[in-house]
Amino acid sequence: MSVANDPSAKFAEYAHPEVLVSTKWLAENKDLPGLVVVESDEDVLLYETGHIPGSVKIDWHTDLNDPVTRDYVDGKAFAELMSRSGITRDTTVVIYGDKSNWWASYALWVFKLFGHPDVRLLDGGRDSWIAEGREITRDQTEVIASEYPVVAREDSKIRAFRDDVLKHFGHPLIDVRSAVEYSGERTHMPDYPDEGALRGGHIPTAKSVPWARAAGANGVFKTRAELAAIYFDEIGLKEGDDVIAYCRIGERSSHTWFVLNYLLGLPGVRNYDGSWTEWGSLVGVPIVKGSEPGLLPVR
Amino acid sequence: MSSTKESIDSLVADFNSLEVRDRLLLLLEFSDNLPELPARYAEHPDLLERVEECQSPVYLFVEVDAEKRAQLFFSAPAEAPTTRGFAGVLHEALNGHLVEDVLAVDEDFPNLLGLTVAVSPLRLAGMRAILRRIKRQISEKTA
Numbered sequence: 001m002s003v004a005n006d007p008s009a010k011f012a013e014y015a016h017p018e019v020l021v022s023t024k025w026l027a028e029n030k031d032l033p034g035l036v037v038v039e040s041d042e043d044v045l046l047y048e049t050g051h052i053p054g055s056v057k058i059d060w061h062t063d064l065n066d067p068v069t070r071d072y073v074d075g076k077a078f079a080e081l082m083s084r085s086g087i088t089r090d091t092t093v094v095i096y097g098d099k100s101n102w103w104a105s106y107a108l109w110v111f112k113l114f115g116h117p118d119v120r121l122l123d124g125g126r127d128s129w130i131a132e133g134r135e136i137t138r139d140q141t142e143v144i145a146s147e148y149p150v151v152a153r154e155d156s157k158i159r160a161f162r163d164d165v166l167k168h169f170g171h172p173l174i175d176v177r178s179a180v181e182y183s184g185e186r187t188h189m190p191d192y193p194d195e196g197a198l199r200g201g202h203i204p205t206a207k208s209v210p211w212a213r214a215a216g217a218n219g220v221f222k223t224r225a226e227l228a229a230i231y232f233d234e235i236g237l238k239e240g241d242d243v244i245a246y247c248r249i250g251e252r253s254s255h256t257w258f259v260l261n262y263l264l265g266l267p268g269v270r271n272y273d274g275s276w277t278e279w280g281s282l283v284g285v286p287i288v289k290g291s292e293p294g295l296l297p298v299r
Numbered sequence: 300m301s302s303t304k305e306s307i308d309s310l311v312a313d314f315n316s317l318e319v320r321d322r323l324l325l326l327l328e329f330s331d332n333l334p335e336l337p338a339r340y341a342e343h344p345d346l347l348e349r350v351e352e353c354q355s356p357v358y359l360f361v362e363v364d365a366e367k368r369a370q371l372f373f374s375a376p377a378e379a380p381t382t383r384g385f386a387g388v389l390h391e392a393l394n395g396h397l398v399e400d401v402l403a404v405d406e407d408f409p410n411l412l413g414l415t416v417a418v419s420p421l422r423l424a425g426m427r428a429i430l431r432r433i434k435r436q437i438s439e440k441t442a
Contacts, residue, residue, distance in 0.1 A: 044418055045380035048327045061419035098378065 002118070003035050003092040011123075013224040015265025019258075020123045020221070021094055023132055030054060030094075036087050039126065040107035041098040050136035052096070052129060056085045056143060060103055060251070064110045075150045078114050082148035089117070089149055096122035096129065100212060100219030106254040109271060113153045121258070124220040131218055158257065160244045160270040162278055165203065166285070169296050172237055173206035174245045176256045177276065181248070182208045184289040197280030201289040203246065204297050207235050211252040214259045227264055242268035246275040303400035306392050307408055314412040323417050329387030330380040333373060340372050347374060348436065350429050357382045359429065361436040369393060369401045369437055381418060385426035388412070389433065398437045406430060 006025040011017040021029075030037050030052065037055035039047045047057040058064065063081050066073055073081065087093060093116065097104030101121055111119045122129065130136065155161075160168070180186045184200030202208070213230055216222045222230075231237045243260060245253040250273025257271040272279075279285060288294030301309070314322050340346055340360055347358035357375040364370055371394045373386035392408075393401050405411075409426035 043379055043381045044422065045323060045327055045330065045384060046378065048323060049330075049377070049380050059419075061421060062417065065419075 002090075003029065003032055010223060014263040015224075016262040018118075019120050019262045021120050022123050023129050023134060026052075026094060026096075026122055026129075027134055032092075034090065035092045035094065036085065037122075038085065038093055038095045038104075038107065039097060040095055040103045041126070042103050043098070046098055046126075048138065050130075050138055051141075053135055053137045053139065054141055055096075056141055058085065058095075058107055060106055064107060072110055072113060072153065075114065075152050078110075078153070079148045079150045082116075083145050084143065086143040086146050087116075087148060088146045089151075091146075092118045092120065094120045094122055096125045098126045100127070100215040100255070101125040102211070102252060102255055105258045106251045109158065109254040109257060112158055113155065114151050115154060124218050128218045128220060158261070158270055160246075160272040162272075162274050162282060162285070164270070165244055165246075165272055165279070168242070168244050169205065172235075172241050172243045173203055174235070174243060174253075174256060174260075175202045175206040175208050176211035176245055176247045176253045177202075177208075178210055179208065179291070181276065182206075183291050184287075197248075197277050199280045199287055201280070201287040202276075202293075203279055204286050204288045204294045206246070207293050208291070209235060209256070211247065211255045214256065214263075221259065221263060224263060227259060231260060231264060237264075237266065239266070240268070241266060242270075244270050244272050246272035246279070248276045249273065250275045300395065303393065303396045303404065306396070307404065310388060310392055311408075311411045311413075314414065317413075319413075319417045322413055326384035326388070326414065326418075327380060329391065330384035333375070333383050333387040333390065336372055336374050340374070344374070347372070348432060350425070350432055357386055357425075357429065359386070359432060359436075361433055361440065363398055363437060363440045367398050367441070368395050369398050369433070370395065371433065381422060382425060385409070385429055389426070389429055393433065398441055402434055402437055404430065404434075 005018045006021040008022050011020045037052050038058050039051050039055050040058050044059050064072055095104040095107050104121055104125055108119050108121060175182050182202050214222055214227060243266060245256045247253040250271055253271050257269050260266045260269045286297035314325060347360045350357045360372045362370040371390050375383040375386055409423050415423055
């Protein structure tokens with residue numbers, strides 16, 4: 001059974017209005033059969049401090065990342081995660097999270113690696129829901145385990161690996177980290193732990209658009225016109241461009257991937273999840289320091 | 300007051316006696332119950348040391364009192380309950396203990412709580428960093 005879309009006028013402007021729901025829509029529809037609400041945050045305990053009634057938690061470290069290899073879980077582990085979350089292949093999944101849906105976007109991107117058909121984000125995420133005084137609870141959600149098929153992860157469409165980036169030169173790259181990470185002054189976010197990169201700077205020709213520029217007050221996505229002004233007019237992306245976005249480990253760039261792919265409708269956008277923690281430690285790859293994108297590397 | 304070793308062993312036993320999910324809820328209790336900063340620090344955040352290794356901001360200050368006991372003070376936002384929980388566990392384990400006993404605590408103690416699976420090794424690294432910084436402050440203040 002499919003769940004109707006949120007008909008909000010703001011969303012109708014986007015290339016894919018069906019991937020967003022408003023807090024008001026979710027408050028009215030969250031108990032519909034066939035809909036599961038998922039919270040995904042940076043902090044593994046934030047859900048336990050209070051969550052949308054009936055929602056389940058999916059954690060980026062413990063649920064989505066493989067515990068051994070630096071990679072995402074495989075089809076079998078994803079199916080098990082879906083099953084214990086009460087999600088079937090037909091379920092409409094609405095994901096929300098903290099920090100302007102930063103980690104929620106990351107979770108949505110992983111759902112899409114497995115081709116889950118109907119995944120949406122709650123516009124404004126956890127902060128908007130709470131700011132509006134909507135109900136949260138510490139009650140444990142009772143989940144009835146579901147059947148979910150084992151689907152092979154499809155990495156070729158929306159995920160880029162380091163060799164893809166090397167072959168991508170000449171096409172647009174977007175670096176969504178902070179200005180000091182881009183310039184190479186720091187290898188990690190201000191106020192965050194250093195997850196390790198041996199060199200600072202950015203991938204040659206990458207343009208700097210810190211991810212949070214796509215979010216407005218209370219973490220809601222900016223309007224299509226506002227987003228087009230940033231990514232098309234200012235940065236020069238064009239319809240039909242193949243774009244690779246990256247950050248430090250691929251989480252912030254999932255947010256930008258979501259914006260470019262679903263809100264502005266660029267079909268060829270990939271997220272390089274190896275990102276700076278890989279590129280900044282790779283032997284022999286080109287790096288540019290400073291605030292300018294720099295020149296194409298000479299082969 | 301129990302010895303530092305007893306205090307730590309008892310926390311390790313408490314966490315490990317629970318299912319993984321309930322270990323998280325116990326960590327949440329420590330987060331909820333982390334003592335507020337006394338006014339002398341709340342009004343002077345510049346006195347506190349930032350723990351850079353933690354995913355979310357946490358600040359700490361250690362006082363060594365006349366009896367050579369460590370008094371621990373932490374500040375971490377409510378939106379960072381895991382980090383607050385780490386601080387709360389360390390406060391429960393070590394606050395008011397003799398500095399020589401705190402300095403002798405095994406740096407691996409955070410790994411013994413059975414939280415690696417529930418929280419992830421990367422996040423637990425933040426708790427070890429808090430412990431290291433507590434020890435360093437004590438070393439500086441007792442030198």
